[in-house]
Amino acid sequence: xxxxxxxxxxxxxxxxxxxxxxxxxxxxxxxxxxxxxxxxxxxxxxxxxxxxxxxxxxxxxxxxxxxxxxxxxxxxxxxxxxxxxxxxxxxxxxxxxxxxxxxxxxxxxxxxxxxxxxxxxxxxxxxxxxxxxxxxxxxxxxxxxxxxxxxxxxxxxxxxxxxxxxxxxxxxxxxx
Amino acid sequence: xxxxxxxxxxxxxxxxxxxxxxxxxxxxxxxxxxxxxxxxxxxxxxxxxxxxxxxxxxxxxxxxxxxxxxxxxxxxxxxxxxxxxxxxxxxxxxxxxxxxxxxxxxxxxxxxxxxxxxxxxxxxxxxxxxxxxxxxxxxxxxxxxxxxxxxxxxxxxxxxxxxxxxxxxxxxxxxxxxxxxxxxxxxxxxxxxxxxxxxxxxxxxxxxxxxxxxxxxxxxxxxxxxxxxxxxxxxxxxxxxxxxxxxxxxxxxxxxxxxxxxxxxxxxxxxxxxxxxxxxxxxxxxxxxxxxxxxxxxxxxxxxxxxxxxxxxxxxxxxxxxxxxxxxxxxxxxxxxxxxxxxxxxxxxxxxxxxxxxxxxxxxxxxxxxx
Amino acid sequence: xxxxxxxxxxxxxxxxxxxxxxxxxxxxxxxxxxxxxxxxxxxxxxxxxxxxxxxxxxxxxxxxxxxxxxxxxxxxxxxxxxxxxxxxxxxxxxxxxxxxxxxxxxxxxxxxxxxxxxxxxxxxxxxxxxxxxxxxxxxxxxxxxxxxxxxxxxxxxxxxxx
Numbered sequence: 150x151x152x153x154x155x156x157x158x159x160x161x162x163x164x165x166x167x168x169x170x171x172x173x174x175x176x177x178x179x180x181x182x183x184x185x186x187x188x189x190x191x192x193x194x195x196x197x198x199x200x201x202x203x204x205x206x207x208x209x210x211x212x213x214x215x216x217x218x219x220x221x222x223x224x225x226x227x228x229x230x231x232x233x234x235x236x237x238x239x240x241x242x243x244x245x246x247x248x249x250x251x252x253x254x255x256x257x258x259x260x261x262x263x264x265x266x267x268x269x270x271x272x273x274x275x276x277x278x279x280x281x282x283x284x285x286x287x288x289x290x291x292x293x294x295x296x297x298x299x300x301x302x303x304x305x306x307x308x309x310x311x312x313x314x315x316x317x318x319x320x321x322x323x324x325x
Numbered sequence: 326x327x328x329x330x331x332x333x334x335x336x337x338x339x340x341x342x343x344x345x346x347x348x349x350x351x352x353x354x355x356x357x358x359x360x361x362x363x364x365x366x367x368x369x370x371x372x373x374x375x376x377x378x379x380x381x382x383x384x385x386x387x388x389x390x391x392x393x394x395x396x397x398x399x400x401x402x403x404x405x406x407x408x409x410x411x412x413x414x415x416x417x418x419x420x421x422x423x424x425x426x427x428x429x430x431x432x433x434x435x436x437x438x439x440x441x442x443x444x445x446x447x448x449x450x451x452x453x454x455x456x457x458x459x460x461x462x463x464x465x466x467x468x469x470x471x472x473x474x475x476x477x478x479x480x481x482x483x484x485x486x487x488x489x490x491x492x493x494x495x496x497x498x499x500x501x502x503x504x505x506x507x508x509x510x511x512x513x514x515x516x517x518x519x520x521x522x523x524x525x526x527x528x529x530x531x532x533x534x535x536x537x538x539x540x541x542x543x544x545x546x547x548x549x550x551x552x553x554x555x556x557x558x559x560x561x562x563x564x565x566x567x568x569x570x571x572x573x574x575x576x577x578x579x580x581x582x583x584x585x586x587x588x589x590x591x592x593x594x595x596x597x598x599x600x601x602x603x604x605x606x607x608x609x610x611x612x613x614x615x616x617x618x619x620x621x622x623x624x625x626x627x628x629x630x631x632x633x634x635x636x637x638x639x640x641x642x643x644x645x646x647x648x649x650x651x652x653x654x655x656x657x658x659x660x661x662x663x664x665x666x667x668x669x670x671x672x673x674x675x676x677x678x679x680x681x682x683x684x685x686x687x688x689x690x691x692x693x694x695x696x
Numbered sequence: 697x698x699x700x701x702x703x704x705x706x707x708x709x710x711x712x713x714x715x716x717x718x719x720x721x722x723x724x725x726x727x728x729x730x731x732x733x734x735x736x737x738x739x740x741x742x743x744x745x746x747x748x749x750x751x752x753x754x755x756x757x758x759x760x761x762x763x764x765x766x767x768x769x770x771x772x773x774x775x776x777x778x779x780x781x782x783x784x785x786x787x788x789x790x791x792x793x794x795x796x797x798x799x800x801x802x803x804x805x806x807x808x809x810x811x812x813x814x815x816x817x818x819x820x821x822x823x824x825x826x827x828x829x830x831x832x833x834x835x836x837x838x839x840x841x842x843x844x845x846x847x848x849x850x851x852x853x854x855x856x857x858x
Contacts, residue, residue: 176411176629204540207630207641209656236643236656238630242537242553249630270540273666281374296367296695297813298776307812308374314812318775325808325816339780340731342759347733347777368777369734372811379810387806394735438738457745464742475739475832692734695774 150246152178155200162193171251179236179251187252188262194239194248195267202239202248205268209236210278213253214310231256233282237264254284263289281308330356337680339368345442346691350680357676362669366694373696377655382408382622383482385652390476392659393693395438396636398431398467401480403633406561407642408482410631411624419612420484421563426497426605427467427479429598433504434463435636436591439688443588444515446685447524452515459507462500466493483618489609497606501599508596516592525588526579529671529683533582539667543638543660545687548574548590549582555634567604569597584686591688623650637661637688657696661689715854722765722791723849726842729764729784730757734771736798736832743835753842761787766845768838769824772800772807773815785822793849795841796824799831806831 156170159180169181182190194202216231237250252261263286264271275286276295283306286292294301302315314323338349347368353361373392377385389404390397402424409416441456464474471479471487479486515521531541533549546553554571556564572593574586626648632641638660647653664687671683728750732740744750744757758764761784773781785792796818799805804816818824825848828841 176627203537206540206632206639207643207656207658209643209654211645211654211656238641238643242551245558268540269538270663270666273662294367296370298367307372308378312812319779321775321778321815321820323775323812323816325804339777340729340761340784342730342757346737368774368780369772370774370776370813371734371772371807372813375812376807376810391735391806394738438741442741454746457742458747461742461747474834475735 150200150244152180152248155194155246155248156180158197158200159190159193163190166190177249179249181251181253184252184254184261187250188264188267190250191237191264191267199244200241200248201243202241204240204242205237205264205271205274206240206247207236207238208264208271208274208278210234210282210284210308211236212282212309233259233284235261235278235284259283260285260287262287263292265289280306282306283309332360335677345684345689348684348689348691348694350684352672352677352680354677359672359675359677359680362672362680364665364668366665366691369691369695371692371696373657374655377652379651381650382624382652385655386481387476387478390478391692392657392696393435393635393637393640393661393690394475395690396431396435397476398427398479399435399633399635400640401477402428402562403631403635403640403642405480405482406633407629407631407644408622408624411627411629411644411646412482412619412622414483414617414619416483416617417612417614418563418610420614420617422605422609423485423489423614424480425562425564425567426602426609427470429601429605430463430466430497432598432636433595434460436595437463439591439636440511440515440588443685443688444521446681447521449515449518449521452511455507455511455514459504462503466496466500469493469496481615481618482622484616485614488614494606494609497602501603501606505596505599508592511592516589522578522585524678524682525584525686528579528584528675528679529686530580531582531667531671535667535670536582539670540663541638541667543635543664544590544594545587545638545664547571548586550574555632555639559632561631561633564601567601569600572597584682587686587688621650623648632658635660637690637693638664659693659696661687661691661693662696665689665694715852718854719850719852722852723846725754725756725765726793726845726849727758727763727765728755729761729767729788730759731767731784732770733773733777734800736770736801739832739835740768740770740797740838743838748835748839750839750842753839753846755842761785762789764788765791766793766795768795768797769801769818770797772805773818773821774813775815776813778815778818778821781818782821791852793825793845794818794822795826795828795838795845797828797838797841798833799829802827802829 166186167183171179211234213232216228218226219229232253234253239248278284280294333354335352339347349365351363376388389400437456437460441453444452468474471477531549533551536546536549550573552571552573572590574581578585624646628645630643632639641658643656645654801818807814826841826845830837
């Protein structure tokens, strides 16, 4: 089943929700999903008789770094509209078809439902996205840092584009 | 008189001879019985993804070497193919054939380490020495080709760093001839050894549906009886031209999906890799291995998720390009990272000594888990 | 001092300086803490295995720091790991030696610039006796590093320094 057909099924099933088909990219096309519908959509994709996306191949956080300059009333320039994204790469072992989802979250409040209850393997992937980007996955059973030490500085997320390496960690100098 | 027991937390690692690197396990025990296992990872987090964003596309290749350092060729292979797909580069036949031969040799070398160290974990030291002596032969083949023993930087975007040398074909054939009887020797020495079977059969059984839900791939999934191999199911490069089988676990000594099956699937995979090498080695066409190497690697704006069958499982590269010479984002779906998640589930209800059996049978590489 | 095997025609008394004797004993059986970090650990394993045979220099892997004489830092040291390595080092009995194997342990290696979680050289945490360069060093290079360490032990003294 092609992504376009899957999208049609989704549109019929969730008439109130918005789905954007993003295929300007040359290799892979994405369906952008509204964050609040994500969990329902994922359950539907997994359980629907002729879709059966039983594996989550990959889940990755991305810092889109797409802030634009906006002038407020007093004429001061400030950056707004920066988003963090989460990409979900789904695959069905039974039918051997793929489907790629994306949600975009504002950087001020990067919160999205966890899909750990749908696919078990999302657990560590989501912890990694939290660790590296600070994306909060709601209702995740154990959302703590995974790769970095547990006492790493709060609010310091290394894969964000504006990350700066701290000078010291526990008395050890970090820069060369 | 009833014996009073209480729950105990036992820390295992990061320095422990059987954790295959710097893995820390927090075992919750009741006597010898395991109630829960929490793996703590990140002791080898080397910031791979941050480095990708700072490097140009060809400069990332040496860093991919250092993820799964037992299978550097396969990592190079995946990255090169992913970027080539993003740029629409078609490499010539000679490159494809050499790449497949190298990747399969690497698969054998990686499985040798997996099986050898598994033997050491269980208490059999001799197979380790035998397998490492044979592994040196493969490393010598690699070294003669590209000058490195472990981390090769061999497969570039669009080609290879060096052509094979004139003697390579003969030496590889010699190796295949030499190694085939060695597998029977390994079987007699370790696989069917009573002590080894007692320690591994019926231990850590992973049912197929749990494996799929956890996203398990590679030999572990196949040992659970699922015939799934990306070389057949989602062929990349020229794998669709070769005739080989996908070995699956059959529960010969115990139950399907136990530690022994996971071990034995790797042994059978080495035989299949020898088959592929044999078919490919005589058909290497002439050509220039750097014909398609671009002067400047600058993919168009876009993204790709490409996946490959590594010795450990499905290796996925998710690359986003913003049209510049540096990747905007590279996320690696490392097979060991995902496979490790099911570990706690497998250990529950077993004894402490079985943790070693189960961990060894998963064949995880910490460089890849932590990246 | 070398090997005394079959050097004498009959049983004999050997007179040696206590310093020489102690040093000779120490350098001939350097027990290594069996502890691997990253890629270099694979080369360390290859050095211990059949082809290169670390054993002939008296190097035997010991799983416990209490029984080890030398710790081989074989790979990238991350910030999360550095404190653990320090503790392992402190648990080892004196005299103890450190071989820093590979560029990562020497100075951060390929991760020196952007490695926000990589310690740029193990010598920032514990003192190093021998540095072995390479990424990863060949087993021959590691053997050379060990011979250098033996050379260093051979010239140790028992005398009190002023």
